[in-house]
Amino acid sequence: MTEPTPHLTTHVLDAAAGTPAVAVEIVLTGPGGEIARGLTDADGRLGLGPERLDDGDHTLTFATGAYFEGRGVEAFYPRVDVTFTVRAAPDGSVRHHHVPILLSPFAYSTYRGS
Template identity: 60%
Template sequence: MTHLTTHVLDAARGIPAAGVAVSLRAASGDQIAAGQTDADGRLALGPDLLAPGDYALTFATGAYFDAQGVDSFYPEATVTFRIRDDRHYHVPLLLSPFAYSTYRGS
């Protein structure tokens, strides 16, 4: 299993958010990895192990809603988080056209 995973759920529709573009960046701003959520709204990205430090996941939320013909407020959502050790990190995103939330998953 990769060190970092995410799961995007479309809370307004009650379904996984498939096809959301996601990028992983280091604190320096350098892109480490990028991908799109699968049919279940899930994505594993990055190297097998991330060094301790701060990172950011940026979700292309506006493009996701545009593809559905749904007006939305946030063109993207960026979640900044800290890696401290070599355990698995899961960063879920609950998404709607005018709000989003996240938490430390397991």
Template identity: 65%
Template sequence: MTTLSTHVLDAVTGTPAAGVGLVLTGPGGDVLARGRTDGDGRAGLGADLGAGPHRLAFATGEWFAAAGRETFHPEVVVAFTVTADGPAHLHVPLLLSPFAYSTYRGS
């Protein structure tokens, strides 16, 4: 089984994005975990992921609205595949700004 964590940073302010809502779904679209980033912009989603396609959705529109900031992306969804012979832990960082974002498979 594979576990998952994330770290969200606000590229404009250079600070962690605390309080971003998260939803992790599995291969059948079932919700595996929900959460929010902590004060350091991090979250461990506490789910053991089986092989197959998964989606991690970040509630960016809600987060920007709470800060009184405009955004183009109301939601960022990172789709990824877990393989049976892959790593025991996956990390999905998100670098966020109002009109762009970047992500990658971290370590």
């Protein structure tokens, strides 16, 4: 039996090193508080949460300072918070959410992935 795909996935790439960011702690929170937490895998990926997130604003908090500190790299941002809105489609269907970040010690970017 396979586990269901979580409603939300993320991918962290260390753009300065050109590699996946391994073992970055990430916390997912929603309107009611913490939903899930975990560490990125060897490919910098992590699935979080249940099969369906409630509609509303959610935040992914990436522990970027601890990640860079563990690599002996000075960094400017101790954490990155990415807040996004989950809404069911007009037909009531639920879309998968993928929220990746590209990370360096002094910058980051994010986008809505697929």
